[in-house]
Amino acid sequence: MTAASTKKAANADSAAKRSDFPIIVIGTSAGGQSALGALVAQLPADFPAAILVVHHMAATGSNDAMLRVLADKGNLPCKQAVQHGVIKSGCIYLAQPDHHLMISEAKTLVTKGARENRARPAIDPLFRSAAIEFGNRVIGVVLTGYLDDGTSGMEVIRRCGGICVVQDPADAAYPDMPQNVLNHVKVDHCVPLAEMGSLLTRLALHDRGASIRVPDDVAVEAKIAQRVLSDLESVEFLGTQVPFNCPGCGGVLWQMKIGNHLRFRCHTGHAYTAATLLAEQTAKMEETLWVALRMFEENKNLLVRMGADGTASPSYVERVEQSNIHIRRIKAMLHSNMASTDPLP
Structure with missing residues (x-):
């Protein structure tokens, strides 16, 4: 076997390992601790998917209270995500305070990259990276929270063939985040929290069929978030320069030309929806x-x-x-x- 064929076989094996169980990515903000506790309490001990969670929190905050709540209410092991951690089915991984949580080569990636939508950890980087790594095996979930972090990431999940689920805004303590997803993304399911556990269990067992090629703009944004790219050419590929300054670094901003959800980026990595x-x-x-x-x-x-x-x-x-x-x-x-x-x- 040649070196090229060996590499190809290894990549195929890696892809197979990455797709043999679904990945559920959850984003939430205000009211999230209570919502997550109620959700994990519905999941069985043999839940057939891995769950990665971004919950907006202060940079000086701690995951200790959240870990205790999820451990007490749920049946699944729950831990704080670490750099290059192996993702296992039936486990819950929480983003660290003041760090983005992403997925790279089927492992957790924990970084201090630029804030997105005023947040670190932010929801969009996780959703985007999961869609690239797992494509149609991803189930995105947006729960209660303010403003609209997660809307762009959910659109990426949809474009890559994944499933989009939102908490019914009427059922959410803070309806902004799920409502903004509904306003801009064609979601697959909108349900109250009490029905979400059984829905996710069914979806995790669902065969999603053929994969979809990752769009170029999605790949570029994912590389920017991972700090692989930080240059003018990258953001110029994504959009058009506008006469606004980035609140995070003072640099100029580019308006995104992807989809109908107005967004902005600077070349150092900060990203904003219009609302944020x-x-x-x-x-x-x-x-x-x-x-x-x-x-x-x-x-x-x-x-x-x-x-x-x-x-x-x-x-x-x-x-x-x-x-x-x-x-x-x-x-x-x-x-x-x-x-x-x-x-x-």
């Missing part, structure tokens, strides 16, 4: 307003100190009043901004 970009811009605006408020108040206080001896010129008094006018305006803007800002995912 708007939310991040709003947060940056608020931060800038607080800095401006501090500077005007410091300026006013200095002017007051300089005129404390009672000999201040009329111009000092006028400048203090001007500072007070600006302070009142900024406070009004902050009050309005905070009243209308979307919550973080």
Whole structure:
């Protein structure tokens, strides 16, 4: 047997090993701990698929509480994903805090790549990488949460032949994430949480047929997320440069031209849906307003100190009043901004 044929046979064996059981990828945010606990409680001990989970959390958070909940309520072993961990059927793997969870060569990949949709871990990188690795053997699930992380990843799963499942928004504690998927992706199943365990068990046993070629844009985005690519040529392939700055690094953004879900990327790897970009811009605006408020108040206080001896010129008094006018305006803007800002995912 030649070296080329040996390599081909090895690749075929590897592909067979990657596809002999389904991969279920789950994304959730606000309300996710309760939802995941209710879901795993429905799964049998002989569940015939591996489950990988991204739950939005603070960078300084911990998976300890989640692991305890899933262990107490469910019948499946649950662990925190590690770099190059072997994925086994019947096991649940949780993304680490402040790290993306992806799949590469049928193993878990844990990275500190650029945030996507303001989050790390983010849902889209996991869904995208799973679709590339396992194609039509992937079942994507989006549960309760704010904003729309997971929508783009779910569309990739659909394009690669996988199955798309969302929690019924009417049943979700926070309906934004499942509703946004429904708004932009042709999903296969939309069910309340109480019916999802039996549905996933049936789907895991379902024969999905022939595989589908991975689209070029999906492959490029997956490489960017894995930090393999970080250059202008990659993002220019994906979209068109627009006059917006990336809130994450200050670089320029490219608008994606794939599908009907408006998205943006910078060449260093940050990615945003339109909703998350708007939310991040709003947060940056608020931060800038607080800095401006501090500077005007410091300026006013200095002017007051300089005129404390009672000999201040009329111009000092006028400048203090001007500072007070600006302070009142900024406070009004902050009050309005905070009243209308979307919550973080």
